[in-house]
Amino acid sequence: xxxxxxxxxxxAALLSKTVDSVPxxxxxxxxxxxxxxxxxxxxxxxxxRLEEIARRLVAIREEERPHCADKAIFTLAADHGVTxxxxxxxxxxxTQQMVLNFLSGGAAINVLCRxxxxxxxxxDIGVDGTFEDLDGLVRMKVAHGTRNMALGPAMREEEMYAAxxxxxxxxxxxxxxxxxxxxxxxxxxxxxxAASAITAVLTGRPVAEVTGRGAGIDDxxxxxxxxVVEKALAANRPDPSRPLDVLRKVGGLEIAxxxxxxxxxxxxxxxxxxxxxxxxxxxAIACAIQPRVRDFLFAAHRSSEPGHDxxxxxxxxxxxxxxxxxxxxxxxxxxxxxxxxxxxxxxxxMATFSSASVSxxxx
Amino acid sequence: xxxxxxxxxxxAALLSKTVDSVPxxxxxxxxxxxxxxxxxxxxxxxxxRLEEIARRLVAIREEERPHCADKAIFTLAADHGVTxxxxxxxxxxxTQQMVLNFLSGGAAINVLCRxxxxxxxxxDIGVDGTFEDLDGLVRMKVAHGTRNMALGPAMREEEMYAAxxxxxxxxxxxxxxxxxxxxxxxxxxxxxxAASAITAVLTGRPVAEVTGRGAGIDDxxxxxxxxVVEKALAANRPDPSRPLDVLRKVGGLEIAxxxxxxxxxxxxxxxxxxxxxxxxxxxAIACAIQPRVRDFLFAAHRSSEPGHDxxxxxxxxxxxxxxxxxxxxxxxxxxxxxxxxxxxxxxxxMATFSSASVSxxxx
Numbered sequence: 001x002x003x004x005x006x007x008x009x010x011x012a013a014l015l016s017k018t019v020d021s022v023p024x025x026x027x028x029x030x031x032x033x034x035x036x037x038x039x040x041x042x043x044x045x046x047x048x049r050l051e052e053i054a055r056r057l058v059a060i061r062e063e064e065r066p067h068c069a070d071k072a073i074f075t076l077a078a079d080h081g082v083t084x085x086x087x088x089x090x091x092x093x094x095t096q097q098m099v100l101n102f103l104s105g106g107a108a109i110n111v112l113c114r115x116x117x118x119x120x121x122x123x124d125i126g127v128d129g130t131f132e133d134l135d136g137l138v139r140m141k142v143a144h145g146t147r148n149m150a151l152g153p154a155m156r157e158e159e160m161y162a163a164x165x166x167x168x169x170x171x172x173x174x175x176x177x178x179x180x181x182x183x184x185x186x187x188x189x190x191x192x193x194a195a196s197a198i199t200a201v202l203t204g205r206p207v208a209e210v211t212g213r214g215a216g217i218d219d220x221x222x223x224x225x226x227x228v229v230e231k232a233l234a235a236n237r238p239d240p241s242r243p244l245d246v247l248r249k250v251g252g253l254e255i256a257x258x259x260x261x262x263x264x265x266x267x268x269x270x271x272x273x274x275x276x277x278x279x280x281x282x283x284a285i286a287c288a289i290q291p292r293v294r295d296f297l298f299a300a301h302r303s304s305e306p307g308h309d310x311x312x313x314x315x316x317x318x319x320x321x322x323x324x325x326x327x328x329x330x331x332x333x334x335x336x337x338x339x340x341x342x343x344x345x346x347x348x349x350m351a352t353f354s355s356a357s358v359s360x361x362x363x
Numbered sequence: 364x365x366x367x368x369x370x371x372x373x374x375a376a377l378l379s380k381t382v383d384s385v386p387x388x389x390x391x392x393x394x395x396x397x398x399x400x401x402x403x404x405x406x407x408x409x410x411x412r413l414e415e416i417a418r419r420l421v422a423i424r425e426e427e428r429p430h431c432a433d434k435a436i437f438t439l440a441a442d443h444g445v446t447x448x449x450x451x452x453x454x455x456x457x458t459q460q461m462v463l464n465f466l467s468g469g470a471a472i473n474v475l476c477r478x479x480x481x482x483x484x485x486x487d488i489g490v491d492g493t494f495e496d497l498d499g500l501v502r503m504k505v506a507h508g509t510r511n512m513a514l515g516p517a518m519r520e521e522e523m524y525a526a527x528x529x530x531x532x533x534x535x536x537x538x539x540x541x542x543x544x545x546x547x548x549x550x551x552x553x554x555x556x557a558a559s560a561i562t563a564v565l566t567g568r569p570v571a572e573v574t575g576r577g578a579g580i581d582d583x584x585x586x587x588x589x590x591v592v593e594k595a596l597a598a599n600r601p602d603p604s605r606p607l608d609v610l611r612k613v614g615g616l617e618i619a620x621x622x623x624x625x626x627x628x629x630x631x632x633x634x635x636x637x638x639x640x641x642x643x644x645x646x647a648i649a650c651a652i653q654p655r656v657r658d659f660l661f662a663a664h665r666s667s668e669p670g671h672d673x674x675x676x677x678x679x680x681x682x683x684x685x686x687x688x689x690x691x692x693x694x695x696x697x698x699x700x701x702x703x704x705x706x707x708x709x710x711x712x713m714a715t716f717s718s719a720s721v722s723x724x725x726x
Contacts, residue, residue, distance in 0.1 A: 041464055042471050043452070043578035047694070048667060048687030089406070089724040097721040101404055106714025108405050114712070115705045215406035216724060304411065322685065323702075324411030331410070335705060339686075339698060342478045349477070351469025358460040361452040361579060 004140070004162070004169055011161035015260070018168050021267040025059045025295045033058035033347070040350040041358045049320065053298065053343040060271045060296055065348040066180065068271075068341040071118040073183035073330040074170055074261055075102060075109055078126030078253035079145030080190030081154065085228040087193045089216045092145075095189045096129035102187070102329075103136050109185060109329035116338040118183070120330070125166055126188075126253030140166040142253050149197065149232040153249045160248040160256050167260020175268035182265055183273040183300070183337050184282065185330020186254045189215075192305060195281035197229045197250035199307040201238045202284050203314050210307030212277075212326075243288035251285070258282035263289065266296040273340065275333040276303035276326065280311040287315050298340060301325060301332035367503070367525070367532055374524035378623070381531050384630040388422045388658045396421035396710070403713040404721045412683065416661065416706040423634045423659055428711040429543065431634075431704040434481040436546035436693040437533055437624055438465060438472055441489030441616035442508030443553030444517065448591045450556045452579045455508075458552045459492035465550070465692075466499050472548060472692035479701040481546065483693070488529055489551075489616030503529040505616050512560065512595040516612045523611040523619050530623020538631035545633055546663070546700050547624065547642040548693020549617045552578075555668060558644035560592045560613035562670040564601045565647050566677050573670030575640075575689075606651035614648070621645035626652065629659040636703065638696040639666035639689065643674040650678050661703060664688060664695035 005011040033055040038044055045051060057066045077099050083092045101107045102122045105114075113120045123138040124131060128145035131137055142162045146154035155163070174182055192214035199210040211226040236249035247256055259282040265272045266286075274283045274297050286293045299317035302308060304326045312319060320336045353360045368374040396418040401407055408414060420429045440462045446455045464470045465485045468477075476483045486501040487494060491508035494500055505525045509517035518526070537545055555577035562573040574589040599612035610619055622645040628635045629649075637646045637660050649656045662680035665671060667689045675682060683699045716723045 040471075041461070041469060042690050046578070046688065046690040047471065048689065050686060050688065091722050094722050097719070098404070101714055101719045101721055104714070104719070106404060106712075106719050108403075108410065108709065108713060111708050111712040112705055115701075115708050215409070320686070323413060323683070325409065325413065326411065327405050327409040335702060338478075338701060342475055342698060345474050345478050346471065349469075349474040350471060351464055351467070356460070356464045356467070356469050358464055359454050359457050 005165045008158040008161050011165040014165050014168055015161065018263050018267050019290045022263065022290050022292045023269065024292055029059035029062055030055045032064065036064065036347060039352040041353055041356050047346060050343040050346060053340055054347050057271060057344050060269055066344050067348065068181040068344045070179045071181045071337055072121050072174060072179050073109065073113060073118055073185050073333055074121045074123060075185035075187060075330050076123045076125045076254035076257045077187040079128035080188055080194060080252055081146045081148035082150055082193050082228060083190040084148050085150050087225045087228050088189050088214060089221065090189050092128065092189045095187055096127050098187050099124060099127060103134055107329060108327055108331050109334065112331055112334035116334050118334055118337055123170065123257065125163055125257040142166065146252055149236065149250050150228050151235060153236055154194065154251055155248045157248065160244065163253045163256035164260035167257040168264035170261050171264025171268055171270065174265065175270060179270055181271050181273065181337055181340060183330050183333030184258050184261065184275050184279040185333060186258060186278050186328055188252055188254050191252050191254065191278050193225060193229060194250055194252040194255060195278045196307050197232050198246055198281040198284065199311050200229060200233065201240050201246050201250065202288060203310040205310045210310055212305040212307060243285045247285050255282045259285040262286040262293060266293045271298060272296055273298045273300050273333040273337050275300050275330045276328055277305040277308045277311065278328055280308060280315065284311050284314050298336065300336035368528045371521040371524050374528035377528050377531055378524065381626050381630050382653045385626065385653050385655045386632065387655055392422035392425055393418045395427065399427065399710060402715040404716055404719050410709060413706040413709060416703055417710050420634060420707050423632055429707050430711065431544040431707045433542050434544045434700055435484050435537060435542050436472065436476060436481055436548045436696055437484045437486060438548035438550060438693050439486045439488045439617040439620045440550040442491035443551055443557060443615055444509045444511035445513055445556050445591060446553040447511050448513050450588045450591050451552050451577060452584065453552050455491065455552045458550055459490050461550050462487060462490060466497055470692060471690055471694050472697065475694055475697035479697050481697055481700055486533065486620065488526055488620040505529065509615055512599065512613050513591050514598060516599055517557065517614055518611045520611065522616065523607065526616045526619035527623035530620040531627035534624050534627025534631055534633065537628065538633060542633055544636065544700055544703060545628055546636040546693050546696030547621050547638050547645065548696060549621060549641050549691055551615055551617050554615050554617065554641050556588055556592060557613055557615040557618060558641045559670050560595050561609055561644040561647065562674050563592065563596065564603050564609050564613065565651060566673040568673050573673055575668040575670060606648045610648050618645045622648040625649040625656060629656045634661060635659055636661045636663050636696040636700050638663050638693045639691055640668040640671045641691055643671060643678065647674050647677050661699065663699035
């Protein structure tokens with residue numbers, strides 16, 4: 001992995017360089033992909049969204065036959081000071097406990113990734129706890145969680161830049177390892193509260209509409225959670241036209257890390273599969289910073305968190321799956337990634353009308 | 364494979380015995396599955412439809428940890444006399460050409476099944492053409508296609524029973540081979556016309572609403588196709604209260620075979636993943652014959668054929684995927700089957716709160 005920047009100035013410089021180097025998609029590659037798709041032994045357009053996915057993979061990779069075999073999901077874990085306000089059904093210690101569960105392979109993300117042939121990269125970017133020397137844990141801890149955003153900014157400037165730089169550095173490492181499809185995932189008790197705050201600011205939707213039950217709080221908890229988001233917005237007054245201001249004040253370390261990962265992967269032409277509500281809040285920050293990022297994203301699924309639709313609309317993506325999931329970790333991304341890989345294989349493995357001697361429809 | 368019945372009487376007896384032996388699901392297995400799901404390290408209910416799928420797999424198989432590793436899609440091919448009326452964008456010979464494409468592994472169904480670890484079983488149940496000795500082709504030809512349903516019944520009684528018996532026999536063989544999840548697929552130029560006719564009769568919807576472009580006919584072709592369906596209904600007057608009357612008069616040999624496969628697999632407690640429009644028309648016939656079949660079905664995807672929604676409502680299932688696909692062959696089933704297998708693995712591979720020492724939410 002490339003060395004992390006030593007201070008805020010160099011982290012900010014890395015971010016700026018990364019943002020500038022996100023390329024624009026060349027539409028000629030989309031056309032080239034469509035020409036190929038039309039030669040394959042199937043009615044024109046009959047693979048629906050798989051064809052749309054295949055076209056974009058070609059244009060992202062600038063390869064006629066992209067493959068998605070080297071897949072990884074980055075599950076970034078961090079804690080949230082706002083849990084002090086009683087916004088979650090689970091105690092904060094669950095973040096650290098779940099990291100251990102990821103490392104021993106027993107969480108939902110492990111099961112789904114094994115099934116779909118995806119590596120899980122578990123990153124401590126801000127867990128409020130100390131890990132012993134553990135096989136497989138990527139150590140990028142920026143801080144022991146965020147501060148309570150109901151009382152003031154969740155992060156200091158240097159923390160936010162360090163988390164963004166950590167994500168960019170994960171993307172560089174992924175490119176160097178030859179990853180051809182990556183997914184985003186997260187673990188952080190309290191992080192739907194941060195994602196709801198980001199959603200309210202970026203989309204302008206009322207807090208009550210974009211705040212949901214997260215891991216499963218009851219009615220009283222849901223009301224309290226919406227009040228806490230309102231309080232955080234009032235205390236911080238994040239500026240919707242400055243995505244880094246929003247991220248720093250009401251975001252999270254894992255959300256900043258994922259925003260960096262998404263920007264970095266876009267700059268490296270790696271397609272990114274965005275998981276659910278929290279991951280999409282990071283994607284929304286990344287798109288607000290650099291709108292060209294949008295073309296490198298696939299929205300994995302429609303979460304049952306009520307704010308997710310507004311965020312999906314904000315990033316301009318229709319989800320691939322709608323399975324009423326709301327687990328996070330990258331679980332929706334895992335399932336979508338195997339469908340995306342299937343779309344890539346259509347391009348490289350299907351016979352053409354002429355190679356298979358199948359009659360075409362008269363033009 | 365068990366020997367096929369020798370005549371119409373024994374085929375009808377096999378059908379009747381199969382229909383009677385479809386079991387009712389025992390709700391205690393659904394509860395047992397839910398108890399297990401609630402112990403796993405995830406917020407309650409957070410895997411959404413994967414949990415619903417897992418519960419039903421447990422109840423179908425009557426096993427606490429069902430597995431879906433032995434997967435096959437049965438792609439049944441047959442021709443349709445109604446192609447004489449100019450209802451398809453493709454010439455009839457494409458049915459036979461595509462069977463050869465399936466056998467050489469170049470079709471969409473082959474690519475998707477290889478990706479998802481599914482065997483493709485290609486069955487000639489009524490192709491209007493002769494195949495040389497070919498590796499991998501299951502030969503169950505009942506007739507060289509159906510008759511033109513615009514002029515009279517598509518099948519004779521003995522042809523329909525023979526096709527149903529062939530499907531039941533495929534299900535028995537699947538059970539004996541230890542298949543734990545099967546999918547339905549089909550190939551037959553002209554078969555969306557038959558499926559539209561079945562849909563109009565069983566659901567009572569107007570023909571124009573349930574007739575679509577199939578493999579891609581133009582506006583004039585679509586109008587002609589709807590008129591042909593109307594003509595077939597007027598010529599045959601199929602009785603909506605007698606599913607076999609509907610099947611025989613306006614169905615197809617592959618549709619009858621799939622209905623038999625679905626009935627047979629239900630009787631053998633094998634979960635069945637129903638592909639798109641044509642497969643769902645077969646499932647609708649099977650459910651009309653034996654309503655208990657419903658509990659053994661999973662609807663793979665929502666096809667972009669306009670009649671599919673009415674058929675899905677008729678069989679009482681919400682599709683797993685909605686990818687705007689309309690290719691048939693079993694392609695939607697293939698993608699859904701890997702998601703269903705993932706749901707099964709959640710039950711057997713995830714850690715519990717106690718095994719992973721993760722704190723539960725306070726009750």
